[in-house]
Amino acid sequence: MTTMMSAATTCTQPLLEAKHLQLSYGQQVAFHDVSLPIASGEIMAIVGPSGCGKSSFLSCLNRMSDLVPHCHVQGEIHFNGTNILSPRTDTLLLRRRIGMIFQKPNPFPLSVWENLALPLREHGLVKSQTSRRAFRQAIHQAIEAVLRDVGLWEEVKNRLHSSALALSGGQQQRLCIARALILQPEVLLLDEPCSALDPLASAVVEELMLRLRPRYTQVVITHNLAQAKRIADRIAVFWVQQHKGQLIEVGSTQQIFNAPTHELTAAYVSGGKG
C-alpha cells in the first residue's frame, strides 16, 4: 500500500525539493550535499543518529535557520517552483505556508482561544466582516474547525478561555499542531513531535498525522523506527561521516526496512528492530 502510494507520487513534480544543500554553524559543517525531493501529500520520515543534522536540515525548509547567529546555508530549496533561499523570499509568508512543530510543545502562555486567534488575525486569514460580532464569529468557526481536526474540540470546548499551559502535554502538542493548521499551510515540519509525550499521547498524535495525510505534506524527524515504519511513506536516512552529516539513503518505507542498499542503513534498521 505504501509502495503504491510512493510510486504514484514520485513521478509527479515534487512540492518541496532540496538541492545540494549544505548548512554550517560558523566553520563547522552540520550537513552537506543533501538533495531530497518531497512529494505533495506524502509523509517523509527523517531518521538517523543524534547530531547528524536532522533538525538543522528541517530548519532550512522554513528558513528558521535565519534566526541562528553565524548559521550559513548553501544550495537551493525549491518550493512550488521558486527557490526559497533567495533573499527576496517573504519569510513570514513562507512560515505561514510551511508550519513547524517542535519536540517540546510550546503553546503561548495565553488562553487556548488566543493561541489560535493570534496567528489567524496576524495573517489576516479571516475576511473582515460587517460587524465585530460577525468577525468574532468567523474566528470562532475557524478555531472550532481546526480543533475538531486535531480531535481536541470535545476536550477543550468548555475551557477555550483558560490558559493553554493547563492542558496536558499531549493536548498541548495537538494544540500546537492546530495552531499551525489554522494558517492553512501546505507543509508541516515536525521535529520529534512525540518524543516528549507518553506512549498513549504519542499514539494519538501519530494517528492525527495519518489523518492529516494527504491533505498536508509532512516531514517528520523521529528516533522511533517503529513509528517511522507505521506512519511514513518514505524514509530518509542521515548519517555522520567525517564529522559531517549526510543523506545516505532515501527510499520507500518498505525498501528501507526490507531491502536497504546502504550497509549503515541495514545495521541501523536491524538494530532498531529489537
Next chain:
Amino acid sequence: MSISQRPGLTVTALDRLLGFAMAATVIAVGLGFCWILGAIVAQGLGQISLAFLLAEPSNAGREGGIAPMLVSTLLILGVCLAIALPLGLGTALLLAEFTITDQRLGRLVRRSLDFLAGVPSIVFGLFGNAFFSQVLGLGFSILSGGLTLACMVLPLLIRTTEEGLRAVPPSYRQGAAALGLSQTTTLFKIILPAAVPGLIAGLVLGMGRALAETAALIFTSGYVDRFPRSLMDSGRALSIHIFDLSMNIPGGDARAAASALVLLTLLLLLNLLAGALAQRWANSS
C-alpha cells in the same frame, strides 16, 4: 543496620543545625522589621489624622500637616517614572533582544550599568545639581529632582527588566517565528506579557529607591516646604521632611515617625497599584 551508624547520625545533626540556623535568621530578620515598623507606628500613629494629611506645615513642621510634601513627592516620582520607564524598557529590550549579534557591546553596557547601580546617591545628587540645576538652568525644582532620580533608578530598572525579559522561555520566540508572526506582534503580544513579573519587580524596586531618596534630592529639588506651583518650582520630598524633622527640629520626632508611616503606606499602595495594573495588562493582551 549500618544505615543508622555514625555517619548517618552526624549528617542528621548537621541538618538540624542548619535548619536551626536558617530558622533563627528568618526570625531575626522578621523581628528586626517588626521592631522598626512597631517603633514608627507607636510613635507616629497618634499624630495621623485627616488634617495631618491635608494641611500645610507650621512651626517648622512641629504642627500642621504634610500636604505640600505629599504633592511634591508624587510630582517628583511622576517625573522620575515618566522618564525612567520608557527609557528603561527600551534599553532593556535592546540589551535582551537585539544585542545577540554584538555580545561585546552588550557586556560593556551591562557592566557599566551594574557599576552605576552601586554609585552612592549623594554622587547622583551632586551630578544632578551640576547638570540639571546649573548647566540646564532648571535650578532647584521638581523637574531637576525627578530627572536626577530617573538617572539614579535607571540602571536598576534596566537590569531587572532585562532579567525579566531573559526569563521568557526561548521556545515562545521560536514558536512565534515558526508561525510567521512579526517581531512587533511577538514583542507586544507574547514576550512583554510573559515578562510582566520581571517588569513589576523592576518597577517596585525603582519606586522604592526613588521614594526613599534624600541625598540626591537635597541638592536638586530643594527643601522649600510650601506647595509647588509648577514643575519648575522647588518642593520638599517627604523623605527630606522626615530627615529635617528628626535631625534639625527639636521635638519633631513624633511628626517624623508619622511622616515615615505615611511614606511606608504610600510605597505599599503604589506597589499594589503597579502590580494590579500590570496584571490587567498581561491578561488583556
